[in-house]
Amino acid sequence: MIESAAYDGQTLVEEFVRSHFIADNPLVTEAVRRMMAAGGKRIRPQLTLLAAEVVGAQPAEHLELAAYMELIHVATLIHDDVVDRADTRRGVNATAVDYGNRISVLAGDYLFAWIFRNVTARYPAPIPHILSATLAEICAGEVLQLRALGDVALTLTDYLEIVGKKTASLFAASAECGAIVGGASAEQRTALRDFGRDYGIAFQMKDDLLDMTADAERLGKPAGNDLRERKVTIPLIFALQRADRGFRDSVERFFTRGDDAQLERIVEGVTACAALQATRDRIEHYARRASRSLSGMRDGAAHRSLIEMAASLVEEI
Amino acid sequence: MIESAAYDGQTLVEEFVRSHFIADNPLVTEAVRRMMAAGGKRIRPQLTLLAAEVVGAQPAEHLELAAYMELIHVATLIHDDVVDRADTRRGVNATAVDYGNRISVLAGDYLFAWIFRNVTARYPAPIPHILSATLAEICAGEVLQLRALGDVALTLTDYLEIVGKKTASLFAASAECGAIVGGASAEQRTALRDFGRDYGIAFQMKDDLLDMTADAERLGKPAGNDLRERKVTIPLIFALQRADRGFRDSVERFFTRGDDAQLERIVEGVTACAALQATRDRIEHYARRASRSLSGMRDGAAHRSLIEMAASLVEEI
Numbered sequence: 001m002i003e004s005a006a007y008d009g010q011t012l013v014e015e016f017v018r019s020h021f022i023a024d025n026p027l028v029t030e031a032v033r034r035m036m037a038a039g040g041k042r043i044r045p046q047l048t049l050l051a052a053e054v055v056g057a058q059p060a061e062h063l064e065l066a067a068y069m070e071l072i073h074v075a076t077l078i079h080d081d082v083v084d085r086a087d088t089r090r091g092v093n094a095t096a097v098d099y100g101n102r103i104s105v106l107a108g109d110y111l112f113a114w115i116f117r118n119v120t121a122r123y124p125a126p127i128p129h130i131l132s133a134t135l136a137e138i139c140a141g142e143v144l145q146l147r148a149l150g151d152v153a154l155t156l157t158d159y160l161e162i163v164g165k166k167t168a169s170l171f172a173a174s175a176e177c178g179a180i181v182g183g184a185s186a187e188q189r190t191a192l193r194d195f196g197r198d199y200g201i202a203f204q205m206k207d208d209l210l211d212m213t214a215d216a217e218r219l220g221k222p223a224g225n226d227l228r229e230r231k232v233t234i235p236l237i238f239a240l241q242r243a244d245r246g247f248r249d250s251v252e253r254f255f256t257r258g259d260d261a262q263l264e265r266i267v268e269g270v271t272a273c274a275a276l277q278a279t280r281d282r283i284e285h286y287a288r289r290a291s292r293s294l295s296g297m298r299d300g301a302a303h304r305s306l307i308e309m310a311a312s313l314v315e316e317i
Numbered sequence: 318m319i320e321s322a323a324y325d326g327q328t329l330v331e332e333f334v335r336s337h338f339i340a341d342n343p344l345v346t347e348a349v350r351r352m353m354a355a356g357g358k359r360i361r362p363q364l365t366l367l368a369a370e371v372v373g374a375q376p377a378e379h380l381e382l383a384a385y386m387e388l389i390h391v392a393t394l395i396h397d398d399v400v401d402r403a404d405t406r407r408g409v410n411a412t413a414v415d416y417g418n419r420i421s422v423l424a425g426d427y428l429f430a431w432i433f434r435n436v437t438a439r440y441p442a443p444i445p446h447i448l449s450a451t452l453a454e455i456c457a458g459e460v461l462q463l464r465a466l467g468d469v470a471l472t473l474t475d476y477l478e479i480v481g482k483k484t485a486s487l488f489a490a491s492a493e494c495g496a497i498v499g500g501a502s503a504e505q506r507t508a509l510r511d512f513g514r515d516y517g518i519a520f521q522m523k524d525d526l527l528d529m530t531a532d533a534e535r536l537g538k539p540a541g542n543d544l545r546e547r548k549v550t551i552p553l554i555f556a557l558q559r560a561d562r563g564f565r566d567s568v569e570r571f572f573t574r575g576d577d578a579q580l581e582r583i584v585e586g587v588t589a590c591a592a593l594q595a596t597r598d599r600i601e602h603y604a605r606r607a608s609r610s611l612s613g614m615r616d617g618a619a620h621r622s623l624i625e626m627a628a629s630l631v632e633e634i
Contacts, residue, residue: 028460082399082422102463105399105422110456112426116433116449125437128445132433139427143345146419 012060013045016067021114031107035074043203043309044069044174050309051178051192053302054294055185062181065123068115069174072131075115076138078108127177134173141165150230150255152248156237160201168200175199191293195306198290202313205283208233209317212270224267230255234282236266238275280317287313329377330362333384338431348424352391360520360626361386361491367626368495368509370619371611372502379498382440385432386491389448392432393455395425444494451490458482467547467572469565473554477518485517492516508610512623515607519630522600525550526634529587541584547572551599553583555592597634604630 014036021032045066049059059066081104112135120128144162148154175196179189211226212235226233240248247269254262270276290310297303334353339346362383366376376383398421429452437445461479465471492513496506528543529552543550557565564586571579587593607627614620 027464028456079422079426082418101399101418103460105396105425106456106460106463108422109396109425109429110453110460112429113449113453113456117446117453120437120442120446120449129434129437132430132437136427136430136434139345139423139430143420143423143427146423147344 012063013042013067013070016063017071020064020067021071021111027103028107028110031078031103032071032074032111035077038077040070040073042070044073044170046309047171047174047196047199047306048178050302050306051175051184051196052182054192054297054300054306055179055182055188057182059302062178064118065127065177065181066174068119068131069170069177071111071115072135072138073170075108075111076142078104078111123181127180130173130177130180134169137165137169141167141169145231148232151232152240152252152255154232154237156234159232159234159237163201163204164197167204168197171200171203172197188297191296194293195290195310198286198293199310199313202283202286202290202310205234205279205286206313206317209235209276209279209283212236212267213276224263227254227263227266228258228260230258235270235275235279238278239270239273242273242275243269280314283317284314287311329380330359330384330387333380334388337381337384338388338428344420345424345427348395348420349388349391349428352394355394357387357390359387361390361487363626364488364491364513364516364623365495367619367623368492368501368513369499371509371614371617371623372496372499372505374499376619379495381435382444382494382498383491385436385448386487386494388428388432389452389455390487392425392428393459395421395428440498444497447490447494447497451486454482454486458484458486462548465549468549469557469569469572471549471554473551476549476551476554480518480521481514484521485514488517488520489513505614508613511610512607512627515603515610516627516630519600519603519607519627522551522596522603523630523634526552526593526596526600529553529584530593541580544571544580544583545575545577547575552587552592552596555595556587556590559590559592560586597631600634601631604628 017032017036022029045063048066048069049062052062053059082101116128116132119131141162141164144158145166148158148162172193173196176189176193179192184192208226211223211233214223227236236251240251247266250262250269251266254266287310291307294303294306331353334349338349362380365383365386366379369379370376399418433445433449436448458479458481461475462483465475465479489510490513493506493510496509501509525543528540528550531540544553553568557568564583567579567586568583571583604627608624611620611623
């Protein structure tokens with residue numbers, strides 16, 4: 001059942017974007033197309049469709065709303081492409097084309113505006129408000145993350161605030177909006193929103209864990225990429241709590257001077273201590289809490305798919 | 318009367334922003350504050366307030382909506398600050414700080430999201446839709462402008478499409494939204510929207526004219542700044558239509574190689590021919606058409622202020 005739901009959601013969202021998103025300008029269309037082609041499991045729209053289905057609606061009727069959830073994510077990815085001079089000096093994104101920044105900004109802005117233009121025309125309150133409040137949360141989370149770069153004193157509480165805003169807020173909104181258009185009761189809406197938020201936190205933690213442990217081929221990017229970008233993620237926070245002064249010093253030196261020889265040693269340091277297991281425990285905690293949010297709901301295919309999605313987060317970690 | 322309306326609108330909008338816009342993050346608050354402090358005549362909120370007043374409402378009740386019109390403009394200015402590596406190489410924005418791009422993108426995004434979050438919570442349809450559709454138009458216009466950089470074949474029709482989208486759309490929306498919240502009839506709403514659009518076109522043309530003619534001190538930036546950024550504006554379009562092959566060649570060479578010695582000669586070439594007068598004629602045409610849009614409206618202080626605003630566009634040019 002989860003196989004077919006996943007397949008439908010993914011294919012149909014992509015088809016929607018292909019047929020409906022045509023910007024006046026080919027540069028914008030190209031930026032969106034390229035970012036969509038870069039992959040992604042389209043989990044956000046899947047949450048919207050399953051949330052609508054679990055409260056008794058026909059998911060096929062809410063494909064458009066589901067697509068907007070993915071497109072908000074795509075727009076933030078396009079803006080993430082904007083680089084600083086510092087980045088190009090440090091070799092990150094060195095291949096960025098000269099006029100790439102300005103196009104990325106405008107393409108992302110156009111996409112945000114296009115989404116809100118359509119959503120305000122087609123969906124009643126509180127959908128447009130939820131989406132704009134979510135975008136504000138995502139931005140606030142990204143600013144917090146930017147300020148926290150290279151901060152070895154970052155706590156788990158700080159990390160959870162960042163992740164809750166930059167990642168989990170859109171998962172929560174995706175599930176909540178699906179529930180709303182599906183005709184959910186107030187309790188169902190809250191339950192699905194809670195599911196989305198906890199799922200999103202566990203999802204980001206898993207992403208951060210894999211960045212530390214997975215090989216480059218499986219991840220599509222080199223391991224330790226977050227470290228290279230000076231991001232302090234949950235496995236590193238746990239490692240810094242557990243490791244000795246020498247480890248902390250080497251992390252601080254790496255964040256200050258950034259040579260790749262040290263990077264490998266830091267990844268080894270994180271994987272050698274109990275930090276990875278502590279991270280796995282947190283992932284399991286949030287995945288379980290997500291499932292528990294749905295305990296009051298009727299069993300059925302969509303319900304099982306959601307429970308299965310949460311369960312799959314604790315696999316292969 | 319226009320004096321007091323202008324003063325009130327400006328002061329009160331700034332006061333609203335000071336007291337209501339507090340982002341979680343000081344970097345975002347600072348980016349907005351700095352852009353507000355850079356000046357501006359707050360014409361967009363003034364249009365909103367006068368449009369509300371001219372249809373019989375109390376402008377003081379619509380200050381918040383007026384402030385959002387200015388803030389949409391401010392957010393686009395923050396995103397305009399994003400620079401490319403090409404710019405920094407060519408000396409434009411060379412003082413941009415290293416992490417400026419990313420902060421500019423996030424601050425602008427946060428501001429857009431914050432505006433829409435508030436507008437969707439406080440204003441009924443069609444206000445949120447008009448604002449998001451307007452933002453889409455602004456972005457589309459800016460992408461068109463980006464593609465037209467250095468294009469000596471740009472026509473007046475192309476220019477009008479760019480200006481209509483990137484500048485006039487927000488003036489039109491500012492007046493239209495003021496009319497809507499003020500309780501305008503359908504005819505009044507259309508008339509005020511038309512006024513805003515034509516006013517906006519004339520406003521941008523005047524800006525483009527002054528960039529060619531005014532001295533640096535009055536303009537706050539060196540004359541010929543648009544040329545330096547490879548923008549093809551209305552005085553240059555008229556000059557290219559009228560000038561000889563040699564002038565066109567020198568413009569093309571300047572856009573390709575960009576040495577400042579040629580810049581002065583091009584500015585002289587534009588000001589020496591009939592291009593400036595042709596530009597003045599177009600400004601007058603749109604300013605007059607703006608005023609004519611309001612001919613069916615009752616005379617009164619707000620009506621006179623709007624007519625006076627349009628008339629002031631043809632002064633000192």
